Amino acid sequence: MLASRQIFNACQRRAFSASARQASKVTVLGGAGGIGQPLSLLMKLNPRVTELALYDIKGGPGVAADIGHINTKSVVTGYQPDADGLKKALTGAEIVLVPAGVPRKPGMTRDDLFNTNASIVRDLAKACADACPDANILVISNPVNSTVPICAEIFKSKGIYNPKRLFGVTTLDVVRASRFISQHKGTDPADENITVIGGHSGATIVPLLSQSGYSLSGKDLDDFVYRVQFGGDEVVKAKDGAGSATLSMAMAGARFAESLLKAAQGQKGVVEPTFVDSPLYKDQGIDFFSSKVELGPNGVEKIHEVGKITPEEQKLLDACLVDLKKNIAKGVEFVKQNP
Numbered sequence: 001m002l003a004s005r006q007i008f009n010a011c012q013r014r015a016f017s018a019s020a021r022q023a024s025k026v027t028v029l030g031g032a033g034g035i036g037q038p039l040s041l042l043m044k045l046n047p048r049v050t051e052l053a054l055y056d057i058k059g060g061p062g063v064a065a066d067i068g069h070i071n072t073k074s075v076v077t078g079y080q081p082d083a084d085g086l087k088k089a090l091t092g093a094e095i096v097l098v099p100a101g102v103p104r105k106p107g108m109t110r111d112d113l114f115n116t117n118a119s120i121v122r123d124l125a126k127a128c129a130d131a132c133p134d135a136n137i138l139v140i141s142n143p144v145n146s147t148v149p150i151c152a153e154i155f156k157s158k159g160i161y162n163p164k165r166l167f168g169v170t171t172l173d174v175v176r177a178s179r180f181i182s183q184h185k186g187t188d189p190a191d192e193n194i195t196v197i198g199g200h201s202g203a204t205i206v207p208l209l210s211q212s213g214y215s216l217s218g219k220d221l222d223d224f225v226y227r228v229q230f231g232g233d234e235v236v237k238a239k240d241g242a243g244s245a246t247l248s249m250a251m252a253g254a255r256f257a258e259s260l261l262k263a264a265q266g267q268k269g270v271v272e273p274t275f276v277d278s279p280l281y282k283d284q285g286i287d288f289f290s291s292k293v294e295l296g297p298n299g300v301e302k303i304h305e306v307g308k309i310t311p312e313e314q315k316l317l318d319a320c321l322v323d324l325k326k327n328i329a330k331g332v333e334f335v336k337q338n339p
């Protein structure tokens with residue numbers, strides 16, 4: 001027992017000294033929520049994080065006190081709106097994770113969250129622009145297809161927009177696609193890496209099975225695509241009014257944050273699909289798109305082309321672009337009308 005604890009501690013120390021070459025403050029906005037709590041827990045377990053700040057309109061300090069007892073090196077602080085809490089949480093942050101906002105209930109689309117979440121994200125983006133203009137902003141709050149453009153418009157209006165440091169987190173779609181294909185094929189999900197492009201809602205989620213060497217067809221393909229596109233609804237329905245995916249999302253958000261930290265600390269070849277300001281479909285008036293993105297110390301290092309896809313995948317992509325254009329325009333228009 002003692003020996004295994006010593007081995008665990010030694011591994012932790014080695015991981016810490018190998019990776020924590022610089023101070024990395026991570027802030028979670030909405031840190032006391034369904035996603036915020038397990039996401040903060042996972043960031044506390046990440047040896048690359050040296051400081052973890054949790055902000056929420058309620059409950060931030062309590063969750064921070066709890067997580068702060070975990071015996072990893074990072075310092076944890078918790079904030080609420082009083083006493084300049086938001087500014088203190090954000091100052092010095094390298095990564096800001098944003099799962100603040102309301103989740104869906106059965107029967108709702110992600111776009112139905114727009115009226116509530118648009119102003120929450122807008123106000124948090126303003127605070128980020130003022131307190132940590134150079135941070136990487138990782139937007140989880142839905143509808144991601146619109147909340148990311150909202151952040152971009154706010155950053156532009158504040159004169160600090162850096163398209164290389166604004167990310168819509170679509171990692172959960174990739175996680176689901178890998179899990180679902182492994183269930184279908186009886187493979188180890190750890191060996192699966194399915195690229196998912198487009199955006200993060202229904203028809204805008206486009207899995208590219210063919211690029212992983214799979215050639216499902218007919219009902220098998222339709223069922224797989226449907227499950228990836230509507231995996232979120234599966235969870236919303238099962239939770240029956242108690243919210244949407246939180247634990248799988250926390251894992252996905254922590255994976256993306258870890259990828260950014262690795263890249264910031266010098267690891268090469270770190271690639272994740274993510275929803276970013278992208279050149280790929282700008283000629284069609286679509287300024288944001290999720291495709292494979294290589295990450296680096298400056299955030300976005302290289303945006304990959306979509307690559308070779310099948311006629312079925314092209315049909316999905318065509319449908320995706322129609323919806324995506326509207327979702328992005330809605331976010332941009334919101335900031336014009338409600339600056």
Ligand SMILES: NC(=O)c1ccc[n+]([C@@H]2O[C@H](COP(=O)([O-])OP(=O)(O)OC[C@H]3O[C@@H](n4cnc5c(N)ncnc54)[C@H](O)[C@@H]3O)[C@@H](O)[C@H]2O)c1
Binds near residue numbers: 055057099169173
């Ligand atoms: N990108 C994705 O793949 C993905 C996956 C799952 C959920 N989501 C979205 O994430 C969001 C959060 O989901 P959840 O299940 O954690 O919801 P939740 O209601 O459990 O938690 C949200 C938290 O945000 C806090 N909050 C609200 N307004 C705030 C503000 N102005 N500043 C700081 N904190 C604020 C709330 O107090 C709450 O603690 C939802 O919009 C949901 O749709 C996205």
Ligand SMILES: O=C(O)C[C@H](O)C(=O)O
Binds near residue numbers: 103110142236245
């Ligand atoms: O489905 C939702 O509303 C939450 C999230 O976007 C998900 O994909 O699980």
